[in-house]
Amino acid sequence: MVQLNLPQNSKILKGKYYKDKTNSSNLKKVNIYRWEPSNDQNPRIDTFEVDMGNCGPKVLDILFKIKNEIDSSLTFRRSCAHGVCGSCAMNVDGVNTLSCIKSHTDIKGELNIYPLPHLKVIKDLIGDLSGLYKQYESIQPWLKTTQTGKEKQEILQSEKDRSKLDGHYECILCACCSTSCPSYWWNGDKYLGPAVLLQAYRWINDSRDEEKQERLKKVADELKLYRCHTIMNCTNSCPKGLNPAKAIGSIKKMLATT
């Protein structure tokens, strides 16, 4: 259901203000969404004054600096720190992105950091993505073939067929696209969302897969697929420069032409 306002327990309050203690002249105000599960308070926005003279260029560097030097309770996911794992996806300056490849130097004024939109918050910047993972499982993202393995024969793929997977296999499932999509916000329980549909297309399009038609039939659903209204938020936010909107458009076109 479309619910434009946040529920009562999600209304954001003004939080603490951490003044700079380094006497730096090059300060940046960083506003970060905080929520502590161990008490019953509403989420809040804490403001940190961060010394930019002594900080790396990425948004993730700021988060590390705050965690190391100002407030160690700040919680966020991160792993590889160079845009390969997809753990540190969050909403930076109003757009979903990976904080590890997002430069903060081109963001003027205060920096706002929120968790990925419209998710249940587990703590601070961590949203619950288990729904998305379940949907990912539902499209059965593995090769389906009648071969049993006894044939001892490699399933070959031509260079041309392999190139059809370009722009799809690179997806790291960071969920930036799905959580940027208003359709997914309102119908996230039924609509598969751009990330999962991009993967669905990747398997539909794999020349080695033998269940193309079944896959297409499965995804052809008013709610699962056609809730996409080409809002283009997904493509706009993808930190890997992929195009989920085009993949969804291609599935729709395939369904219309077969």
Added chain:
Amino acid sequence: MYEKNPLSPHLQIYRWHLSMILSIAHRIIGIVNSVAIILICLWTISLLFGEENYEIIKILFQSFFGKLLIISLSWSFSFHILSEIRHLIWDLGYGFDLKISKITGIITITGSLVLTVLIYLLGKNLI
């Protein structure tokens, strides 16, 4: 645990960009246009019941508000047609590239304004 956990902010914090604005505008204007078409149909039907009905509408349309209404509707219909063409091109599988979708978005907006002016000039018998 689930009841207690807050929902992270969405519309409140997401930065609006062109195709997002055009998408929601397309829907809202679609609704406005359907209502407008119903009203125009009712007006046309009311003409069957005599001349005085025509006079009422004529007075309305000659007022400043009426003229504004006609111009706004010319724009909303132009916008919706162009935006729909943009969607049809997407349905054909083209124009998903970020740059191209931005260009088609700008064409939709400027085109709708140009069409409105053209309709106005046509209505005034100036072209």
